[in-house]
Amino acid sequence: MSLKILIVGAGAVGGYFGARLAASGQGVSFLVRPARAKKLKALGLEVESPLGNLELAPDLVTADRLTESYDLIFLSVKGYGLDAATEDFAPAVGPDTLILPVLNGMRHMDRLEALFGRHRVLGGACRIVVQLKGNVIQQQTPLQTLIVGQLDGQVSSRLQPAVDAMRSAGFETTVFTHIVQDLWEKWVQLAAVGAATCLLGGPVGAIAEAPGGVETAHAILKEAADIAGAAGFPPSKALFESTAALLAQRGSAMTSSMYRDLIDGADVEVEAILQDLVDRGHRHGLAAPLLQAAATRLFVYRGLTLKSTERAQPSP
Numbered sequence: 001m002s003l004k005i006l007i008v009g010a011g012a013v014g015g016y017f018g019a020r021l022a023a024s025g026q027g028v029s030f031l032v033r034p035a036r037a038k039k040l041k042a043l044g045l046e047v048e049s050p051l052g053n054l055e056l057a058p059d060l061v062t063a064d065r066l067t068e069s070y071d072l073i074f075l076s077v078k079g080y081g082l083d084a085a086t087e088d089f090a091p092a093v094g095p096d097t098l099i100l101p102v103l104n105g106m107r108h109m110d111r112l113e114a115l116f117g118r119h120r121v122l123g124g125a126c127r128i129v130v131q132l133k134g135n136v137i138q139q140q141t142p143l144q145t146l147i148v149g150q151l152d153g154q155v156s157s158r159l160q161p162a163v164d165a166m167r168s169a170g171f172e173t174t175v176f177t178h179i180v181q182d183l184w185e186k187w188v189q190l191a192a193v194g195a196a197t198c199l200l201g202g203p204v205g206a207i208a209e210a211p212g213g214v215e216t217a218h219a220i221l222k223e224a225a226d227i228a229g230a231a232g233f234p235p236s237k238a239l240f241e242s243t244a245a246l247l248a249q250r251g252s253a254m255t256s257s258m259y260r261d262l263i264d265g266a267d268v269e270v271e272a273i274l275q276d277l278v279d280r281g282h283r284h285g286l287a288a289p290l291l292q293a294a295a296t297r298l299f300v301y302r303g304l305t306l307k308s309t310e311r312a313q314p315s316p
């Protein structure tokens with residue numbers, strides 16, 4: 001049985017997962033804003049991937065035309081786009097709709113629960129390396145994993161069709177009964193990789209090879225792990241050690257989506273991925289100077305980028 005799925009955020013992540021779900025026979029529509037609708041209508045959606053390329057003419061819907069409810073809303077906007085997106089997709093939420101967010105960080109979870117109710121919101125995260133270039137999604141490695149779980153820790157029959165759909169599209173999908181702990185673990189890992197790459201200015205391998213690089217990356221990881229612990233969700237020893245090993249890997253080309261956005265001159269999710277973590281640390285009396293330095297570096301970048309964009313505008 002095919003599910004009626006609405007992808008909200010047809011960028012790199014949403015475009016990728018949505019395209020594969022559509023190709024596997026699910027009923028996928030993409031909620032898009034007018035400029036992107038125009039581009040996708042004219043050029044179609046393309047995926048370039050080590051797992052096989054795809055080209056499709058996506059089913060597009062704009063917010064003003066959204067009237068029916070969907071079985072599943074796959075939410076993949078950037079953290080800074082969340083508030084506008086929730087307003088736009090609200091008409092698609094019916095009594096039985098499930099919302100699967102895969103944004104990095106945790107800030108979006110409280111907001112989604114407050115707006116749509118705990119029973120409709122799943123915990124979710126993805127591990128994938130994708131970037132959007134025009135109408136083309138470039139996948140850089142074969143990694144395409146999802147973790148998902150109900151916030152009440154149950155695995156009800158409502159969840160199964162969504163999980164089946166993900167698996168039949170080829171995604172390695174794991175269902176957890178302690179999804180909040182898993183989301184925190186992913187956050188700790190991503191914040192460490194994101195802060196190290198953005199603050200120190202290169203991929204993991206270049207940092208590992210520079211004098212002081214591994215020590216600094218490990219100190220960043222420890223700050224993130226200590227904050228998670230103070231919040232009640234300490235990362236497992238296995239997650240901590242595997243992340244520490246990953247950060248010490250010479251030759252590694254690993255980056256984070258936030259670092260790739262920085263290199264592309266795009267906006268960065270600094271509030272959701274770094275500043276929120278630092279702020280939660282402060283609430284528990286923990287200082288995190290390296291995470292704060294990485295966040296501040298990104299705020300400075302954003303200020304300069306916006307200022308130069310403003311300068312580039314023709315005067316009225």
Ligand SMILES: NC(=O)C1=CN([C@@H]2O[C@H](COP(=O)(O)OP(=O)(O)OC[C@H]3O[C@@H](n4cnc5c(N)ncnc54)[C@H](OP(=O)(O)O)[C@@H]3O)[C@@H](O)[C@H]2O)C=CC1
Nearest residue numbers: 009010011012013033036076077081085103104129130257
């Ligand atoms: N890229 C990656 O490799 C990974 C990313 N992530 C996380 O996934 C999330 C999404 O990232 P990513 O896909 O890279 O981001 P992108 O910027 O590529 O895509 C976000 C998309 O959301 C769309 N959007 C924003 N607001 C709305 C709205 N109101 N209605 C409809 N569409 C909207 C934007 O469309 P528009 O064109 O109109 O601006 C844009 O295309 C982030 O939280 C990121 O941290 C997690 C793992 C890996």
Ligand SMILES: CC(C)(CO)C(=O)C(=O)O
Nearest residue numbers: 126127128129190256257
């Ligand atoms: C875990 C990782 C680094 C890859 O999926 C990620 O979430 C990101 O790049 O944002």
